[in-house]
Amino acid sequence: MTGTDIVAARLITHADLKAIADRGALKEDRLPDGVSLPVILLRTISSVDRQPLKLGELRRSTDRVAVLVRAGSVKERKALIGLIRSVAPGEDEALADCFAVSTRLAGLGPSLLGPGDTYEQTQDLRVTYDAPA
Template structure:
């Protein structure tokens, strides 16, 4: 389990998100060349886990996850960022296959010029969850 998988599960489960970005364009790790727009890629930026004091105990993991939007217009880019925030920010509980999940926003990145004159921006999250040691 990773924070990126949890975020991807939440985005694919959001009807509003899937209406804006088809499920097949919500990817983990890498966007293929020539992907139709809009598209979203989810990446793990960093991961920190606490060390258990005894064998068999679960550990608390905190992943920094970046969700990058690539869109044909600035308007689409900003609208999709809001959908991402709505689908993920503030979620707690057993979510997206993770145990005792909590998701906090961790900043919105700059506006960037993407490939083929596309518009890009990322939304970061801190995703904490319990994992088997």
């Protein structure tokens, strides 16, 4: 499991974001051609593993994940970014095969004009977790 998997799992806990995922518009790395708006794209910006002196059963990692929203209007973009900012942060004792999961806001990007007369904005998240080594 990676930081993008953790973010996706947290986002789909909200019905509106799960509806986006269910129609195939929540993707990692690349959006397919012709996908209908709104869409959410997850990208790993960086990943850092803690380097303990003695290796154990778990590896502590911190991933920076960018959550890009592409929408058909400014109002829709703002609503989705607001929803992501309220749903994504949090802590989970365990999530899939990871433990001590923490997700925090890590910076809001500028609002931009996207391809095909769309509106985009990125919310970065800092995801820290323990995973089997």
